[in-house]
Amino acid sequence: MVRWICLGFRTSCFGFTVTNWRLIGQDNIVAFLAKSLENGNLCHAYLFSAPEHSGKTALAIRLAQTLNCIGSDPPCGVCEPCRRIASGIHSDVQVIGLAVNDEGKSKTEVTIEQIRAINHASSMPPYEGKCRVFIIEEADRMSTGAANALLKTLEEPPPNVVFVLTTSRENLVPETVRSRCVKLKLASAPRTEISQYLEKDLGFSAERAGLLARLSQGRAGWAIIAAADDAVLAERKENLDRFAETLESDFDFRFELAARLATRFGKSRVEIYRMLDQWLSFCRDLLLIKLDINDEVVNTDYMAALERLSSRVGTTEARSIIGSLSNTRQYLEQNASPRLALEVLMLGLPLLGGSLKKSG
Template sequence: MWRIIGQDKVVSFLGNSLGQDKLCHAYVFYGPSGVGKQRMALTFAQALNCQASQPPCQECLVCERILSGNHPDIIHLELLSAEDASDGKAKAEIGVKQVEDIQRAASLPPFEGKYKVFIIHHAEKLSQESSNRLLKTLEEPGSLNIFILLTADKSLLLPTVISRCQILELRYVEINLIRDALLEQGLAEEKAELLSHLSHGRIGWAMEAASNPEILEERKANLEKIILVLGQDEEERFDYASDISNLFAQNHMAAEAVLDMWLAVFRDMLLLKADASQNMTNIDYKDILYMASDKLGLADIRIAIDNILKARSQLRANANPRLCLEVLMLSLPLVKEGL
């Protein structure tokens, strides 16, 4: 039983490949961050090694160990954190030595299971040299090795790597399916409704947020700061731009997530203008955002959305973060009264 929500096409393909003994030696699972790529990879690893007549059973010791990360034949390759790196510095790329380690592991037979499964997280972070080393392994992988590359953007992988893999896309999941899955886990109806809207179709994110209260706490702090900045003048906005610029220097993804929240706020205002609040993201801030939208015209909101998208694009193109964010803050409309 795969227990994967909203990815029926991929589950069907993998299940049929396993049942017909037509497995590929390498796969790329691609799709937005938080959409459930890691869970799909782990479930596929379970299906490959489960001893039940209809794998994955999700109940045997093998399935449990794989899901908990304690199976010796399921090997994860990730960016090194500062704690794991020998020089004490977090890495921006997956290095050659890491790939050499899995090459050595791939040269040995499975310790316990039917297959060794190598799961490469953020595969787009493979350096050029690492990708070329991996390519040699993919050309002669061995019959009992399965490689799964996870990425949000398959276009960032080397074409030669892509050509040796089966490509499978994981798509956004419908909000109602995410809500129902959260309810089945015993989550309160109000929280399940909120998380399903906040998820933007990313079921992996929703499941993580359901079990980690810090995610919602951080989101609340960021959202309330956004609402505060909407009512502030240039000096405060420059200070805020400086804070986000500093965050960008430390963690690009975290800073982009803040910009995505700004985008969601103005998108919600646009939906409120169109009497389509059922499609809002920040449903718990509906009243506040309604008051804000009431003070803005449609043109103001659309221009704000365009400017946020432009700033995000410029940051990805290595524009000066401080200058880019200051220009953005000055371009956003002022909503001072009533918030």
């Protein structure tokens, strides 16, 4: 059951514009949240869902700033509370993600200890602001114990406390938790808006901004990260070159690669998921070329390689590769044996010769 709470104060958003929130492509959600704030009430819990790097946490931070802003046009971004929240040092706003173990590696779940800590903190009144906000990232990764512990607090929410859960896999968030949240699905940001922001606000060339906007597939956060960090595109190139090499290789190479990737998966799942997503994007483009829908191709910097591959792979085979990649990702998410899942993938990929790696 969703509960609506009176915050005990009214946030002055009557003259608000969506530009205050500085989010690309999320005007409708911002308007919805601002309307709730204008009325002086808000739900005690929200579930923001969207693909990775789509702006979920950024939206949650803007909401926290708006709730605690002391400027005349919240979120002003310049008052002391807004700046402290943006810097991650405001005592009433906490972002909870995957815990880190003693070796400095991320754990695979949000733990019950983390949830118990925020349950305790939520029972206390705000220390320096108007409202406590707890942002739980990757809510689908909560352990069973953590989800049950959070559920108790969601059922009887304390006053002046808002929980924001974020996820890229809403279906994996327990239904008991989902049913107690207002569910908001972030929109896919228009390619033109992302490109314009990168070009006009960040100063990138029109060509680079256009490429990043395409590659982002509506994820503004990804585009901004990739624009600032060359390692993002370098990793993508390595992954796509590896895919081309795999298609050209024999089964001995493929099984060795599957073993290496399975070991890597045990250390960093997100890297393997990202690799599979990039392989999937590449093969989606391959199918689009086979169907003569070139305008929708995402990996335009790999057009030459895609056209070479298109001449050697049929439409049915392209669909089959896409299915194999999608199934492999799903199996890994369902905790199948990483090595077995990846070996099955390698067996399902076509055996090709020649050179596909050259991007130009």
